[in-house]
Amino acid sequence: MAEPRLIEISPVTRVEGHGKVTIHLNADNQVDEARLHIVEFRGFERFIRGRLLWEVPVIVQRLCGICPVSHHLAAAKAMDVICGVDALPPTAEKMRRLMHYGQVMQSHVLHFFHLAAPDLLFGFGAPAEKRNIFEVIKENPELGRRAIAMRKFGQDIIEATAGKKIHGTGAIPGGINRNLPIETRDRFLAVIDDMQVWAQDALALARGYTLEHDHLVAEFGSFPSNYMSIVREADGALDLYHGTMRALNSDGGTIFDKLDYTRYHEKLVEDVRSWSYMKFPFIKELGPEAGWYRVGPLARMNTASFIDTPLANAALDDLKAVTAGAPNNSTLANHWARMIEVLHCVEKIRDLLHDPDLQGTDLRATGVRREEGIGVIEAPRGNLIHHYKVDENDMVTYCNLIVSTTHNNEGMNRAVKDVAVKHLSGQERITEGMLNHIEVAIRAYDPCLSCATHALGQMPLQVEIFDAAGTLIDSRQQTSGQG
Amino acid sequence: MSDPDFTFTIDGTTIPAKPGQTIMEAADAAGVYIPRLCDHEGLRHQGGCRVCTVKAGGRSVAACTQPAAPKLVVENETDHINKLRRDLVEMLFHEGNHLCPICEASGNCELQAMAYRLDMTGPTKFPYLEPCRAVDASHPDIALDTNRCISCSRCIRASQDVDHKGVFGYVGRGIHRRVAVNGSDLAHTDADITDHAISADVCPVGCIIRKGVGFATPIGEREFDHGLIGSDIEGKRRE
Known part of the structure; x- marks a missing residue:
């Protein structure tokens, strides 16, 4: 009989931020437990207190270097409310939307081509030295060129609307x-x-990969779950910038709909576990066991009634046809959903560029000050909630952030365990390629661990294996750029 | 009969001057920039920050207070002097919390601009003191974040000499000296900015800030987005 083991993957690579995976193998080499740990702590919710309200959209965007626009805009939306502004001037809202579509596009392109493509093109178990963007470019120079050009386009849009490609200052309270x-x-x-x-x-x-690998996609980290996002209030269309909250169960049944997001705390609560700095949100009425849910591109494809741009909507119909209209529970289908959203963003950007409101000069509205504001947006990785209270002197007294990766915490942990059980159980020798399977499952969520812990991140993953007595018996640490 | 005009040299350039002019005043008029942080047009000269230190006749002097003199030989833009200036600026950074990426004064900040001019491109060699002072936002129009104060005393001179209010002053001594207001907080002073008071407008950094206008100026349109600090003065020479 083999000795019980603990495997540690640390750090997890090709994700944003710093995390590790621990896998407990018993004496029969069966996986007892597998967890994704977020090991960095940042504390933005605390140190934003005492700062001035108009600084908030600029400070909190430093949570992340990949999707700072999401935090910038969610915070700005919350500060709009605090400044008494319920409707932005058309130019302001459209410039913000343009910024957001550019951001979602560049983030999705970065993830699909730079982070996920090496796994998809070369295989999950390919040699580590093969699994990087440079090998993708070597193998398919035109694909690599497009990946870079598409990401640049998105970043140029951000620069044009926020002043800089990363960490700009475009959105201000009220406009x-x-x-x-x-x-x-x-x-x-x-x-x-x-x-x-x-x-x-x-x-x-992305579609071709998903359909050609249907057996893999169907079993790899796939399981039923609830899904949640904001959708356009009037008709349930996909809306990445604004809307009301909708949650569906794995059969497509409604848990809640048309929920004003300022009431998010009536429906969502956050659980805390001792082994991770990342919280575990769940839907209050369903409890922690049944109430966890997933967010992100695939969740949005599941919750949205349709997409209001024709090409992306046709692609959505195509995706939904795979599951006969029911929610798609396949973790790897996130890549397909992500590319539908890239197309949607391009269509939206085109529409906005033809809108003369973008050249308007009414940029900012004012109103009567309020003490509390909540801003919610669909970030590239999913739903993002910013909640603030501000005193009469314009100083922040309270901050609560629920970021996309946090919403997905339970889902990622289940995906890690699912893949660990399927690919590691019964194995005497654990190879680097096997461990990459676990990282592939995590990567499909495109997690931003820095955002989720509010870590200066190089986004490496660490995997640890413990024996039945809890003793660390094996550890793999991977550096950025390696598999 | 007044004394006749005269000339002196800065780094070999002949500078015309009038009697009573400081080295900096004459240099500004001639389009030669001498770096400075505490000096400000319309306020009395102080010679406090020492960033305007030049060698005049072999002695280190503050150009903002030292009178120009006939045939004086002044060294300004030398490697040695600029290194001293950079050290001074670095020490200002280490004394306060100058977090440019999130500061609304970024792009308009003279300390940041001076650091760029003096080629301060990375963290300072000095340890950061990381002060932790509460922001005073009690006033309806302005806020005071003394974590960003560089003790230039511009606000004090403006308040006392121009606004005739005496709102701002120093408390403490040595390393503990900092700007304070003549009341329990800003709300309990007459730091009103609705008249012609300028004390809130002369701050070179993000210490005294106007409420509600932060980040309203887009990146690309801020004061130092298109040129080094001092390029306006140097532009006179090119004209």
Whole structure:
């Protein structure tokens, strides 16, 4: 009989932030427990207290270097409310939307091509030195060129709306600080057709992978769950910037719908566990065991009634046909959903670029001050909630952030255990390739562990294996750029 | 009969001057920039920050207070002097919490701009003191974050000499000296900015800030987005 073992994958690679996985193998080499641990603590919720309200959208975006726009905009939306502004001037809202679509596009492209593509193109068990973006470029130079150009396009959109590609200052309480000059608009319009074609090709690649590997996709980290996102209030359409909250169960049944997101705390609570800095949110009425849910691109495809751009909507119908309209529970289908959203963003960007409101000069509204504000947005990785209270002197007294990766905490842990049981149980020798399977499952959620712990991240993953007595018996630490 | 105009040199350039002019005043008029942080147009010269230190006749002097003199030989932009200036600026950074990435003064901040001009491109070699002082946001129009104060005393001179209010002053001594207000907090002073008071407008950093306007100026349109600090003065020379 073998000795019980503890395997540790540390750090997890090709994700954002710092986390590790521990896998407990018993004396029969069966997986007893597998967990994703978030080992960094950041404390933004605490140290934002005592700062001034207009600083908040600029400070909290430093939570992340990949999707700072999401935090910037969620915080700005909350501060709009605090400043008494319920409706932004059209130019302000459209500039913010343009910023957000550029952000979602560049983040999804970064994840799909730079982080996930090596696994999908070369296989989960491919040699570690093969699993990186440089090998993707070597293998398919045109694909690599497009990946870089598409991400640049998204980042250029962010720069045009926020002043910088990363950590800009565009959104201010009540509005925006700039409009879009005609010459900048025309620069984007000159390449938008290429972006659309490339987005369609990327979508075809993700769709093709999913359908060609249907058996793998069906069993790899797949399990039923609830899904939650905001959708457009009027008609349930996909809306990444604003809407009301909708939660569905794994059969597509409604848990709640048209929920004003300022009432999020009536439906969602956060559980705390001693082994992770990341909380575990769940739907209050269902309890922690049944009430956990997933967010993100696939969750949005599951919750949205339709998409209001034609090409992306057709792609959504195509995705839904796989499950006959029921929610899709396949973790790996997130990549397909992500590329549908890239196409949606390109279509939205095109529409906005043709809207003369972007050249408007009414940039900021004012109102009567309030003490509390909540801003919710669909970030690339899923639903993002910012909640603040501000005193009469404009100083923040309370902050609660529930970020996309936090919403997905239980789902990622279940995916880790599912894959560990299927690929590690019964194995005498644990190889690096086997461990990468676990990372692939985590990566499918495109987690941002920095955001979720509110860690200066290089996003490496650590895997640890413990014996039945809890003694660490094996540990794998992978550095960025390795598998 | 007044004394006649005269000339002196800065780094070999002949500078015309009038009697009573400081080295900095004459240099500014001639389009030669001497770095400074505490000096401000319209306020009395103080010579406090020492960033304007030059060598005049072989002695280190503050250019903002030292009168120009006929045939004086002044060294300004030398490697040695600029290194001393950079050390001074680095010490200012280490004394306070100058978190440029999240500061609303970024792009308009003279300390940040001076660091760029003096080629301070990384963390300082000094340890950070990381002060932890509460922000005073009690006033409806302005807020005071003394974690960012560089003790230039511009606000004090403006309040006393121009606004004639005496709202701002120093408390403490040595390393503990900091700017304070003549009341329990800003709300209990007459730091009103609705008149012609300038004390809130002369702050070179993000210590005294106007409420509600932070980040309203887009990146690209801020004061130092298109040129080094001092380029306006140097522009006169090119004209």
